[in-house]
Amino acid sequence: MTYPMSEAAVADTRRLNSKPQDLTDAYGPPSNFLEIDVYNPQTIGVGRNRFTTYEVRMRTNLPIFKLKESCVRRRYSDFEWLKNELERDSKIVVPPLPGKALKRQLPFRGDEGIFEESFIEERRVGLEQFINRIAGHPLAQNERCLHIFLQEESIDRNYIPGKVRQ
């Protein structure tokens, strides 16, 4: 005797089966560890030849970066160089840098201009946001210029642009 197939009055909403998670995966360090600090600003030089450098320290466990820890000194124009390289070579929309502050570089100001403490701090925060935004971008991580910026002592402006493979 066959009865007509009647559909369930209430839909089956039980969870789909899934593999239980490995405990080392659950409680181990995550695979996306990436921290970059821009700090310790120092103004070097005298008079009109002064400029400010910032320490850029990176700690990561991403395999694409050769060094898991690195620490380099960079100035504002180095950040500008990185922005230009990425705008030219990568497909990403590069976030904005903190302002160039040209007005602050004019003479006859009442304050220290671009060497004013509050301005340096403002710029430091902007640069930190900028570099963290970029370094976490999967497409930017493939660019040689980013690796040079973060992990090489000095930036070779004559480098050969290209992609980094894992």
Place this chain on the structure above:
Amino acid sequence: MSFFSFGQSAEIDIVLNDAETKKKVEHKTEDGKKDKYFLFYDGETVSGKVNVTLKNPGKRLEHQGIKIEFIGQIELYYDRGNHHEFVSLVKDLARPGELTQSQTFDFEFTHVEKPYESYTGQNVKLRYFLRATISRRLNDISKEMDIVVHTLSTYPELNSSIKMEVGIEDCLHIEFEYNKSKYHLKDVIVGKIYFLLVRIKIKHMEIDIIKRETTGTGPNVYHENDTIAKYEIMDGAPVRGESIPIRLFLAGYEMTPTMRDINKKFSVRYYLNLVLIDEEERRYFKQQEITLWRKGDIVRKSMSHQAAIASQRFEGSSNNEKAVAQNKEDSN
């Protein structure tokens, strides 16, 4: 409209025979409002009465014929002048002559084919309506009555799950699974997202339902996307091996069945969009089409009833009571 205060005019009123008992459903109008209309299915007879009421009693109404039409048409908003009629039936109610008093005419369109579901969209409208017309020398008098048609389907024989591994090389690998590829409008999407590799900092994950209305052909194809639903399924950063469940109830959203290439004029398709958002607001997404269909409440009852009759014919009388009782239970 008559510019003269003398002369005769009339009001037309269309009344369906089963107006008292027939089900009405809500349907969106072009300006977004919701109205109620009588609901019809494919093959159903459309019958009723046309009441012609003379405005000035005592005066005659001369006319060139009275008729009623049943029309199913597609109207593209960018091409309003051209109505594409895919159903066009006409019944003559009166030959040219004159009416001396108000009169009622019966009509019946038997077992009318209604192949498509009524649809009011962003760029296109498909509607069914009755139109009664009194033809006159200078100006016709007509009245339209819209009805709504729903197309029903039954549970598909083949309804495989959707399971896929996607990602960005060396950055993010996930496997997503949805329990079916075809869902009815009151169904539940049951699924899961399994993380294989997570090298980005994910903030949260959501699943959206996107409706895409496509009009036009060839080089003039136009897609209109509308996000019908946004449903957050995960808040926080997952790691490898984590499985996030999905349970999305479709009854809460206003959707139509999937409509593919209707009369070669338009399509309405639905997509599930899985979106992951990272800490820098970057979005990673994967779109997947699903088929939506309308389940009938009536169909099940009549099928059970037919099956009960069939079982009586072949299984012997001792099982009759059991079969009828079972079906009574099912249809409750």
